[in-house]
Amino acid sequence: MAVFVGLDIGGTKIMVAAADHEGNILRRARTDTSTSLEADLANINSMIVEVAAAEEIMGMGAAIGGPLDWENGIVSPLHQPDWRNVPLKAMMEEKWGCPFHVDVDTNVAAIGEYRWGGFFAGRFLYLTLSTGMGGGFLTDGKIYRGQGGAHPEVGHQSIHFRCSNPTQVQCECGAPDCLEALVSGNGIRRIYGKSAEMLSPEEWEEVAYNLGQGLRNMATFYAPDIIRIGGGVALGGGENFIGAAKAVMEEGLKLVPAPHVALSGLGYDTALRGAIAMALPHENY
Numbered sequence: 001m002a003v004f005v006g007l008d009i010g011g012t013k014i015m016v017a018a019a020d021h022e023g024n025i026l027r028r029a030r031t032d033t034s035t036s037l038e039a040d041l042a043n044i045n046s047m048i049v050e051v052a053a054a055e056e057i058m059g060m061g062a063a064i065g066g067p068l069d070w071e072n073g074i075v076s077p078l079h080q081p082d083w084r085n086v087p088l089k090a091m092m093e094e095k096w097g098c099p100f101h102v103d104v105d106t107n108v109a110a111i112g113e114y115r116w117g118g119f120f121a122g123r124f125l126y127l128t129l130s131t132g133m134g135g136g137f138l139t140d141g142k143i144y145r146g147q148g149g150a151h152p153e154v155g156h157q158s159i160h161f162r163c164s165n166p167t168q169v170q171c172e173c174g175a176p177d178c179l180e181a182l183v184s185g186n187g188i189r190r191i192y193g194k195s196a197e198m199l200s201p202e203e204w205e206e207v208a209y210n211l212g213q214g215l216r217n218m219a220t221f222y223a224p225d226i227i228r229i230g231g232g233v234a235l236g237g238g239e240n241f242i243g244a245a246k247a248v249m250e251e252g253l254k255l256v257p258a259p260h261v262a263l264s265g266l267g268y269d270t271a272l273r274g275a276i277a278m279a280l281p282h283e284n285y
């Protein structure tokens, strides 16, 4: 039997899975990300051997942090300093002899949720709230790309926020009042001095208010049918957190219809599932 391989190459862990032609996961492997490009590539290739289990590999897809050149598959993930201008597509196609597609992790997660989320949406926005924050937007099943292929950075929109410790609101990008600085795992740690799972109900309310302001902006600009939210912070906050943010969004939306907003249904596999979708034949995002 032929298999299709998906890779989720993250800053802390790398997951690899082999799937059948319908995208059902057959075997999977994971390891911690190292600080060396050479070691990461060796680990990736040995996990591919393991999950492929001697079956023919017909295609591969991969999710990795930006920035990257998605057409040529040249990657420089910001949080993996040893990976700079790596021609990943060319390297993998030469080694494995099959098509290889790579995209920014938040785009790939959006594809995973779109493909396997159990809904249809002509305009679909996916948001990841984890260490950082990002998103991917699909219109009629295709990833929206900006100027020259630029990835829109929804986490770096400026919002009108509420914060009990406003001097600690500092985005890693250097711009003021970024949404990511208020609702991401790193932002929460800087503002509240603890991880998201340790937040009090009042602090969660503040984070939900700020996320709601971001949702309001995104709903106003994109007018999407559905917004799904995943990543560790969103999954940790759960339905209450998402519900509170949604209420703030709805309160502020006057001119466009409110999108359906819900937690991701794919847990921590969203990007891995999207990478598998990209590996399948006849799927073009």
Ligand SMILES: [Zn+2]
Residues within 6 Å of the ligand: 155, 156, 171, 172, 173, 174, 175, 178, 180, 181
């Ligand atoms: Zn920023």
